[in-house]
Amino acid sequence: MIGLYVPGSTLVHRAPALAKLGLLAVTIAVITVLQEPWQLAAAVGGVGVLFLAARIPPRMVWRHVVPILWLLAIAVPVQALFAGWTAALMMGGRVAASVALAALFTLTTTVSSVLDACQQLLRPFRRWVDGDRVGLLLALTIRCVPLTAEIVREVIEARRARGATGSLTALAVPVIVRSLQSAEALGEALVARGLDD
Amino acid sequence: MSVIEFSRVEHSYGERPVLRGVDLVLGEGRIGIVGANGSGKSTLARMINGLVTPDLGTVTVDGLDVTRQGREVRRRVGFVFTNPDNQIVMPTVSEDVAFTLRKSGLSKPDVAKRVASTLERFGLAAHAEHPAHRLSGGQKQLLALASVLVAEPSVVVADEPTTLLDARNARLIGQMLSSLEQQVVVVTHQLELLDGFDRVVVIDEGRIVADDTPDAALGAYRSLIA
Numbered sequence: 001m002i003g004l005y006v007p008g009s010t011l012v013h014r015a016p017a018l019a020k021l022g023l024l025a026v027t028i029a030v031i032t033v034l035q036e037p038w039q040l041a042a043a044v045g046g047v048g049v050l051f052l053a054a055r056i057p058p059r060m061v062w063r064h065v066v067p068i069l070w071l072l073a074i075a076v077p078v079q080a081l082f083a084g085w086t087a088a089l090m091m092g093g094r095v096a097a098s099v100a101l102a103a104l105f106t107l108t109t110t111v112s113s114v115l116d117a118c119q120q121l122l123r124p125f126r127r128w129v130d131g132d133r134v135g136l137l138l139a140l141t142i143r144c145v146p147l148t149a150e151i152v153r154e155v156i157e158a159r160r161a162r163g164a165t166g167s168l169t170a171l172a173v174p175v176i177v178r179s180l181q182s183a184e185a186l187g188e189a190l191v192a193r194g195l196d197d
Numbered sequence: 198m199s200v201i202e203f204s205r206v207e208h209s210y211g212e213r214p215v216l217r218g219v220d221l222v223l224g225e226g227r228i229g230i231v232g233a234n235g236s237g238k239s240t241l242a243r244m245i246n247g248l249v250t251p252d253l254g255t256v257t258v259d260g261l262d263v264t265r266q267g268r269e270v271r272r273r274v275g276f277v278f279t280n281p282d283n284q285i286v287m288p289t290v291s292e293d294v295a296f297t298l299r300k301s302g303l304s305k306p307d308v309a310k311r312v313a314s315t316l317e318r319f320g321l322a323a324h325a326e327h328p329a330h331r332l333s334g335g336q337k338q339l340l341a342l343a344s345v346l347v348a349e350p351s352v353v354v355a356d357e358p359t360t361l362l363d364a365r366n367a368r369l370i371g372q373m374l375s376s377l378e379q380q381v382v383v384v385t386h387q388l389e390l391l392d393g394f395d396r397v398v399v400i401d402e403g404r405i406v407a408d409d410t411p412d413a414a415l416g417a418y419r420s421l422i423a
Contacts, residue, residue: 005289007326112292132299139296143286146330150282185283192246192276193284193297193344194268 006107012054017113018120024105028098037086040093047100054108064103068096111142136195140186147186151178198380199259199273199352200224201245206254208240208403215240216251217403223382225395227375229411230384231418232400241400242356242384246276258352275345275379277355281337282330290332290340291316291325297348311347319343319373335366342373354382359390388415 007013012020027043034040051061072092079088115138119131155174159167203221207214215237232238243249244256247267256263263270278284287293294312303311316322319339324332329340338358345353355374359367371390374381383390391397397414399407399421407417 005326110292111288112295139287142288143330146328147282150330182283185278185280186286188248189276189278189284190286192248192271192278193286194271194300194348 005110006054006056006060008055008108010054010108012050012104013108017109017117020105020109021114021117024101027101031094031097031101034090034094037090037093040090040097044093044097047097047104050104051100054104056104056107060107061100061103064107065096065100068099072096111139115139136190143186144183147182148175148179151175151182154178198224198226200257201352201382202255202257203241203244204255204257206244206251206256208237208244208249208252215403219254219403219405221398221405221408223396223398226380227394227396228380228382229391229394229397229414230382230400231386231388231391231397231415233422236400237403238384238400239356242354242382243276245352245354245382246271246274248276272348273350274352274354275348275350277338277341277345277353277358279357279360281334281341281361284341284344285329285337288328288330289325290321290327290329293329293340294344294347297344301348315343315347333366334362335369338362338366338370339373342370346377346379350379352380352382353377354384356384357386358383359385359387388418391415 031040031043034043072095075095076088076092079091115135118135118138122129122131122134152171152175155171155178158174159170201221201223203219206216206219208216215235219241230238230241240249244251244263245258247256247263247270250256250264250267258270258273261270261273285293287296291312294315295308298308298311301308313322313325316325319342321336321339321343324336329337332340338361342353342355342358353374358374359370362370367387367390371387371392374383374390375393383394385391391411394411397407397409397411397418398405399414399418401421406421407414409417
């Protein structure tokens with residue numbers, strides 16, 4: 001979601017975020033309980049068709065699949081030792097299909113749509129939970145990932161420039177201090193943008 | 198133009214006084230504030246938006262007290278920070294601009310229309326769906342300015358908006374600030390940014406030491422820091 005959204009106007013892009021979120025949950029639940037290899041193969045094929053329908057560039061699909069392949073390269077053989085190859089491949093297929101579906105949601109849904117969906121979901125509970133605040137919290141959490149990554153990168157560079165390469169303290173202290181400063185500045189900017197209530 | 202009024206304003210951070218008895222009425226279209234580091238100029242600018250409130254005295258914008266009516270003041274006064282990274286909230290450029298209008302009461306099509314025209318105006322239309330954190334420094338500052346101006350404030354306060362930028366991007370931001378129809382208050386060390394301004398206020402150790410036309414005030418400032 002951190003800049004992963006691929007702009008588009010396909011049916012997958014245009015579908016309401018809340019509906020997509022619901023379908024994602026239901027489909028993953030169904031994939032989890034599939035017992036027959038042909039059923040799982042059909043599900044994986046269906047996921048592939050959805051990616052094609054959303055016109056996601058193959059390199060973006062690859063970027064999302066690679067990290068899972070590393071995990072599966074370890075998990076599937078281990079599972080095969082205990083439960084046999086069929087069960088292990090079924091487990092691998094379930095994980096891959098579920099992760100691919102979640103990636104498809106991320107690639108075709110803007111953060112603002114997700115925030116709106118959260119607010120809609122929380123509307124029945126508005127007496128107890130402020131949907132706006134939860135949405136803002138989610139947005140800020142997502143925003144803080146690249147912000148913190150940038151701080152870490154700068155601190156590592158500064159540390160190298162000063163010859164302090166091995167010290168964890170030399171990394172942690174400035175990262176924490178700068179993260180707190182950034183959080184304060186971000187809070188001030190939110191107030192300045194009228195989001196102070 | 199809005200009237201910004203400081204009346205006997207005092208402010209301290211802990212034991213350190215940063216503003217000492219400031220009296221000032223700002224009603225011109227283009228106002229510059231200059232001073233050395235720690236002189237109190239950023240605190241003065243933040244008071245216009247109500248981000249900092251005075252310990253003593255009052256600050257008003259069109260008669261609205263920034264201490265008691267901060268929210269109303271912030272609807273009129275937009276604030277641009279030095280580091281645009283701290284101002285970006287949403288992942289994509291268009292979402293970040295639209296974020297300012299979340300509580301504006303405008304319909305979704307109206308928000309989309311206003312965001313599109315603002316991005317067009319700031320030359321960011323081609324980047325609308327791009328990740329905001331991957332823009333260049335100049336583009337990020339343009340985005341910060343666009344995110345403020347989409348709310349159509351009557352005053353724009355910019356605190357050293359070009360400090361982190363190269364000369365070309367600093368010039369671009371300067372031109373953009375000069376072209377605004379809003380009243381503009383700029384805090385800066387880059388004196389060329391104040392070309393064509395109506396008035397410049399020089400602040401030193403929390404006191405106004407010069408308040409004049411840019412030529413006269415900047416002459417006084419140069420003498421002060423020489």
